[in-house]
Amino acid sequence: MIEETSKENIDKRIQRAAEAFQFLKNTTINERAEFMNAVADQIEALGEELLAVTHAETSLPLARLTGEKARTVGQWRSYAKAVAAGIYTEPRIDLAQPEKQKGDLRKYHVGIGTVVVFGASNFPFAFSTAGGDTASAIGAGCPVIVKAHPAHPKTSQIMADAINTVVTAFGWPEGIFSHITGTSYETGAYLTQHSDIQAVAFTGSLQGGKALFDIANRRENPIPVFAEMGSINPVFAFQNLLETKAEILAKEYMASLTLGVGQFCTNPGLFIALKGNSLDRFINTLKDEILNVAPANMLHKGILESFEKHKNIAIEQPNVEIIASANTTTEDGQGHASIIKTNAQTFLNNPVLSEEVFGPFGIVVVCETIDEIREIAHQLKGQLTITVAATDEDLRDNLTLVSLLKDKCGRLLFNGMPTGVEVVYAMQHGGPFPSTTDSRFTSVGPDAVKRFVRPISFQNWPDEFLPEELKNDNPLQISRMVDGEMNSGSLKLQTT
Amino acid sequence: MIEETSKENIDKRIQRAAEAFQFLKNTTINERAEFMNAVADQIEALGEELLAVTHAETSLPLARLTGEKARTVGQWRSYAKAVAAGIYTEPRIDLAQPEKQKGDLRKYHVGIGTVVVFGASNFPFAFSTAGGDTASAIGAGCPVIVKAHPAHPKTSQIMADAINTVVTAFGWPEGIFSHITGTSYETGAYLTQHSDIQAVAFTGSLQGGKALFDIANRRENPIPVFAEMGSINPVFAFQNLLETKAEILAKEYMASLTLGVGQFCTNPGLFIALKGNSLDRFINTLKDEILNVAPANMLHKGILESFEKHKNIAIEQPNVEIIASANTTTEDGQGHASIIKTNAQTFLNNPVLSEEVFGPFGIVVVCETIDEIREIAHQLKGQLTITVAATDEDLRDNLTLVSLLKDKCGRLLFNGMPTGVEVVYAMQHGGPFPSTTDSRFTSVGPDAVKRFVRPISFQNWPDEFLPEELKNDNPLQISRMVDGEMNSGSLKLQTT
Known part of the structure; x- marks a missing residue:
């Protein structure tokens, strides 16, 4: 209690x-x-x-x-x-x-x-x-x-x-x-x-x-x-990459989607690609891979229940098909990691499918044309991450689309998977609304x-009463901008 | 039209x-x-x-x-x-x-x-x-x-x-x-x-x-x-300064209050000091100085009307007395620069007196004790500027009070007047709500x-497709933080 x-x-x-x-x-x-x-x-x-x-x-x-x-x-x-x-x-x-x-x-x-x-x-x-x-x-x-x-x-x-x-x-x-x-x-x-x-x-x-x-x-x-x-962290897979690496990509995707029973805010819950043989290979590999996921408990029973509830709401939408599913949680035997597929028009017209399901759940959106992919990018809400699964040639062929994706996320990945958030200066963990309230x-x-x-300015303030950071002799020896130039020294003042 | x-x-x-x-x-x-x-x-x-x-x-x-x-x-x-x-x-x-x-x-x-x-x-x-x-x-x-x-x-x-x-x-x-x-x-x-x-x-x-x-x-x-x-930009005048410079301070204050017919967002509409002979000298000088203000038009008739309306609302409050007034606008002969005085308890208990009157209008708050000054500082809403009219000794005697004033403004002046906003890096024009929405x-x-x-991170992104700012060879020759250290050169990568 x-x-x-x-x-x-x-x-x-x-x-x-x-x-x-x-x-x-x-x-x-x-x-x-x-x-x-x-x-x-x-x-x-x-x-x-x-x-x-x-x-x-x-x-x-x-x-x-x-x-x-x-x-x-x-x-x-x-x-x-x-x-x-x-x-x-x-x-x-x-x-x-x-x-x-x-x-x-x-x-x-x-x-x-x-x-x-x-x-x-x-x-x-x-x-x-x-x-x-x-x-x-x-x-x-x-x-x-x-x-x-x-x-x-x-x-x-x-x-x-x-x-x-x-x-x-x-x-x-x-x-x-x-x-x-x-x-x-x-x-x-x-x-x-x-x-x-x-x-x-x-x-x-x-x-x-x-x-x-x-x-x-x-x-x-x-x-x-x-x-x-939270965020659904889309993966946009392009044709050349998918052709050469469908199976590898499927293994990486499944590992990321089910890592920690899918309980990461950077969990890649959405996969978008053009229909065809390569995407079929990707999907077939997912079917096999999901069977290898080791079951584990979710954080608590409330999260498990919420996962099952929201996952089932998604699964029950029209024009949606389960392509891979397996029991991946141990608590009550009720938690099934699942991946569904749908077509682009269904995804674009049904906002339920764009909502985050917290847990090991993904949606593969099968697109007929690159225009449909562009339309999904355009309609996408703000995300913590977007992954571009592509070759250099794919990037070159899709510069406008990739430029648009920059507006929708805080972190843009070239291949790899978004789970794994390094604690470094160059990390951006925050994206346009609704992934965060302040991108x-x-x-x-x-x-x-x-x-x-927040900034505060001191005007004509006596040196004795200034904070250490701003005193003439720079006692903290930090880098400061003085008259527009960076400087780590003390101030050489002309007056005494 | x-x-x-x-x-x-x-x-x-x-x-x-x-x-x-x-x-x-x-x-x-x-x-x-x-x-x-x-x-x-x-x-x-x-x-x-x-x-x-x-x-x-x-x-x-x-x-x-x-x-x-x-x-x-x-x-x-x-x-x-x-x-x-x-x-x-x-x-x-x-x-x-x-x-x-x-x-x-x-x-x-x-x-x-x-x-x-x-x-x-x-x-x-x-x-x-x-x-x-x-x-x-x-x-x-x-x-x-x-x-x-x-x-x-x-x-x-x-x-x-x-x-x-x-x-x-x-x-x-x-x-x-x-x-x-x-x-x-x-x-x-x-x-x-x-x-x-x-x-x-x-x-x-x-x-x-x-x-x-x-x-x-x-x-x-x-x-x-x-x-x-907007903001009422208080001036807190302390005893030693006021004793030695009451007349000079009054001239500076009047000049700042009526500059551009008082139509600056950093107009010092509030003056706070302890009662006594020095403050009387300050007030007497204001009475004389206001007669020297050259009349001029306000920006437009709507602003003049709004000035007169809001000024009169303040003047009509209980326990308020006009101490200086003169016709300072030429349009219709209706605009009178005015300064009123009141006591600390009236000011503290009547929120009308803390509202900005856009134009040449000021309030002198006469305090019985330093505790009343402290209470005013504590109750003050966010301001663009606060001016501390003081000697070094005054500052030393009032460190806690001055520290509190830092929380209430974006720019803190030691003497001088707040009108005059320099366009430099060290300027802060923005303060706690309601002076701005984002301090x-x-x-x-x-x-x-x-x-x-807003920031965006690129993970494992090919050099060819990175923005110029982030490319290996630093074509813009800008200062960048690389592995935690500032650096203006190109990157020395170990791989080819």
């Missing part, structure tokens, strides 16, 4: 977070990076007990959890490194020009204020309580209030304890991090509409993310909501910090 | 803009910079006729318009330089690590799509048809549809013609720039809710900006709205380009 944190308690925590923000605003990037590295150490030191608890709560295999834990530790460390490098403070200095009556202007980025984080069920470490949203918000200089995901409450508590241990060890205000528990919709809504909350980060369903987005925009002072809400930001990679900062 | 562009015509222009976006997406930063410099040349070449037309439409003095025209030309050129430097494409490359099974990832920023610009009446050049929003959107790679401000239709048409001349000269698709005219609310709403529009930039009233923001967020695919909606961005300075880009 999960305890519902009371409104009084939530209010108290929001108040403490506001106080902690005043403290955090005056920390340097180095101090925040040290804090983040200490959190990484703390999580890294959590032993077998954590893995056992999380395995029991999520059914995720221990090997996967071991990897995800390492990734989570790596997130804290790599974001800390980026924060310490001063990348997200982005200092800009335009020196005074007294002869032109122009004053001294210095701008940098500060934390936006208290951030509420709603974790995801499918990544109990990397996208949850101590996940990327929490790490990037603290890196930006923002206190964090986590609403724990009710599917893994014990895991969430262990992670919250790890962060709080570091808060205590550093002697920082306790309001820097708060852990709220509960299952009610009202708790999330209450947090989002509170006037002292300045941003929200969410990973989950379209319904949940859009509800928070709407609440945030109806506030007297609207705030940004960064919701990652201008990523929730993976150090650039995730950008979501939680 | 202003012609209302028909819905059919608007639809056609949106369609053309979508086509132009596919073209713009494949232009290089150098090509867009050349285009922007050509627009600057074209506007610069517009002679006395432009100034005469705009003077007739806006009543703004020729000297001011000459300066604003130069500023507008300067905006196009400085944004072009920043675009050509590749700052806003922000390339990030993480090379493949085959031994770790990590692919090659390359991210950069592309234009977000078609942008609708609503210009302001108070800056017919710099914040209107060919103003900073249009320049920064085109710099980002976005087609622009301008909804002309009905207060200066001829000026708007001359500017639109200037841009279109360059579009034709470059042989670029005409959809890159469109000029829509009309006075109806429906036209603006129609543009904002059209599914092919990807962002909106607006400068004007809170009512107008918030209406567009709400429309944009209610769309099936919500889009960002960058609305700059994370500026509408002045080259960084304004950031509003209209």
Whole structure:
């Protein structure tokens, strides 16, 4: 039974977070990076007990959890490194020009204020309580209030304890991090509409993310909501590639579609190609491959039920045919990975088939002409990823179509499969609506910090009272733009 | 009489803009910079006729318009330089690590799509048809549809013609720039809710900006709205400064408050200080200074009427006293610059007194204690600017209060006055709601380009098909982050 944190308690925590923000605003990037590295150490030191608890709560295999834990530790460390490098403070200095009556202007980025984080069920470490949203918000200089995901409450508590241990060890205000528990919709809504909350980060369903987005925009002072809400991650397969590699592509596709029982937000749920012998070979290989998928539990019973329900809605649509199916879950023996096929006109005219089914489910759309493929690309909603399965020649033959696909996603792959999201600077995990609420930001990679900062300019401010990032002698030795040119030195001022 | 562009015509222009976006997406930063410099040349070449037309439409003095025209030309050129430097494409490359099974990832920023610009009446050049929003959107790679401000239709048409001349000269698709005219609310709403529009930039009233923001967020695919909606730009005067400089400060304040008949968004409409002899000296100087203000017309009759109406609403509030007033407009002899005073408790408890009165109107809030000043700071809504009139010692004595003020504005001044917005990198023209809808961005300075880009990642994409910004040999010779380090060279790849 999960305890519902009371409104009084939530209010108290929001108040403490506001106080902690005043403290955090005056920390340097180095101090925040040290804090983040200490959190990484703390999580890294959590032993077998954590893995056992999380395995029991999520059914995720221990090997996967071991990897995800390492990734989570790596997130804290790599974001800390980026924060310490001063990348997200982005200092800009335009020196005074007294002869032109122009004053001294210095701008940098500060934390936006208290951030509420709603974790995801499918990544109990990397996208949850101590996940990327929490790490990037603290890196930006923002206190964090986590609403724990009710599917893994014990895991969430262990992670919250790890962060709080570091808060205590550093002697920082306790309001820097708060852990709220509960299952009610009202708790999330209450947090989002509170006037002292300045941003929200969410990973989950379209319904949940859009509800928070709407609440945030109806506030007297609207705030940004960064919701990652899922995607069907289309694969567009072109003719030359399909001819030479139909079987290999089918194996790759099946492996990606069923990886982690299909519970990845970059799961490739849609495959689009021209009809013909090559596509038949691809489909025939899928039929064989699905039988090799090892059954495993889904995250929890609710997800299994939702998967079966939404999958069956898709299967029951007219002009749809099951081409591959096998029992791939162990819980109750009810979960069947399935792939259906349909034709382009059916897909284009039935919006049900464009909705995400969270789990191992895919649709192969068989197109009569390249114009139908173009029409699907044109009609496509925003996606986290799009994969172009093609040869160089295919790309050359389809430049206009590929250019159009750029408008529909955050990450464009040339072959390979979209599952597997590297935590690096060049990652973009975020795409046009409805895959996320704001395609201008990523929730993976150090650039995730950008979501939680805003610029402030100081005009003619005395050096003594400027933040370290903007002082004349550049004590943090970071790269700054001075009069339009990048510069890592201290300022050579003509006046004394 | 202003012609209302028909819905059919608007639809056609949106369609053309979508086509132009596919073209713009494949232009290089150098090509867009050349285009922007050509627009600057074209506007610069517009002679006395432009100034005469705009003077007739806006009543703004020729000297001011000459300066604003130069500023507008300067905006196009400085944004072009920043675009050509590749700052806003922000390339990030993480090379493949085959031994770790990590692919090659390359991210950069592309234009977000078609942008609708609503210009302001108070800056017919710099914040209107060919103003900073249009320049920064085109710099980002976005087609622009301008909804002309009905207060200066001829000026708007001359500017639109200037841009279109360059579009034709470059042989670029005409959809890159469109000029829509009309006075109806429906036209603006129609543009904002059209599914092919990807962002909106607006400068004007809170009512107008918030209406567009709400429309944009209610769309099936919500889009960002960058609305700059005004501000009362408080001046917090501290004791030591006030004691030594009450008279000088009063002169500066009066000059800033009545500059351009008070029609600047950074007009300092609020002055907060402790009661006492120094503040009395400040107020007495205001009484004298207001008599020296040279009368001038406001922008148009509607603005004069609105000024008088809202000023009188403020004056009629309880516990309010006029301390300085003089006729400062020539039109109908009705416009009186006015300054009122009230006490802190009245100001704190009457929200009417915190509303912007667009024009030469100010409120002096006389505080009994520093706690009352702190309470005002705490209750303050978001502002474009806050000015701290202080000595170093005052700052030292009020660190907590000054830290709080940082949360309430985009630009913090140490003495001086906030009117005068430099077009430089370190400028932040944008603050917490309701001064703007998005405090994370500026509408002045080259960084304004950031509003209209979004990142896209390419995974394992063949070099031939990558954008110039991300190719191995770095043909644009821009600074890029490669494996976490900044680098202006070409990539040294180990494989051939």
